[in-house]
Amino acid sequence: MEDHPIQGLMTTAMENLKDMVEANTIIGNPVQSPDGSIIIPVSKVGFGFAAGGSEFQSTSNLSSDSEATLPFGGGSGGGVSITPVAFLIASNQGIKMVHLDEQTHIYEKMLHFAPQVVEKVQEIIQSADKKQSSKKDTEKKEKQAPTQYDV
Numbered sequence: 001m002e003d004h005p006i007q008g009l010m011t012t013a014m015e016n017l018k019d020m021v022e023a024n025t026i027i028g029n030p031v032q033s034p035d036g037s038i039i040i041p042v043s044k045v046g047f048g049f050a051a052g053g054s055e056f057q058s059t060s061n062l063s064s065d066s067e068a069t070l071p072f073g074g075g076s077g078g079g080v081s082i083t084p085v086a087f088l089i090a091s092n093q094g095i096k097m098v099h100l101d102e103q104t105h106i107y108e109k110m111l112h113f114a115p116q117v118v119e120k121v122q123e124i125i126q127s128a129d130k131k132q133s134s135k136k137d138t139e140k141k142e143k144q145a146p147t148q149y150d151v
Contacts, residue, residue, distance in 0.1 A: 006053040009076040013051060017078045025082060037091035044083045051076035 028041035053074025086099045 005072045006051060006074050006076075009053065009074050010051045013049060013076040013078045017047065017049065017080065020080050035091070037089055040088040040090075041084055042086040042088060042097075044085050046081040046083075047078070048080075049076075049078040 026043055026045055028043065031039045031041075033039060051074070053072060055070040055072050057070065085101055086097050089096055089098060
């Protein structure tokens with residue numbers, strides 16, 4: 001079976017898109033800064049691809065049983081969107097992720113501070129329990145009948 005012309009259009013477009021995007025597109029090449037830190041860019045990549053074509057009826061009156069090749073018209077296209085979203089920074093102080101999108105940054109901060117918040121809540125609950133138990137002890141002492149030693 002002979003290849004249809006649209007197959008060539010699709011193959012060419014897909015090969016070119018494949019060449020444009022590789023692993024280094026999403027996680028970029030590391031860059032060393034003067035202070036010794038290594039900065040790695042992180043990007044979001046989006047693809048788009050379309051192909052189409054049509055065969056046109058010839059204007060000459062050919063018999064319907066003839067297998068004449070019909071004229072073909074077609075096109076294809078593709079696109080790539082690359083958006084930087086963060087930088088991964090490795091330095092002597094440790095590794096951290098610097099987000100360019102503030103919403104992501106907020107979620108990271110929440111996860112970072114979650115253990116500290118849990119500890120604070122536990123401390124508050126424990127101190128409230130201690131206050132409540134000491135208050136009950138004081139009330140019990142006040143309710144006891146005075147002894148001969150109480151003046």
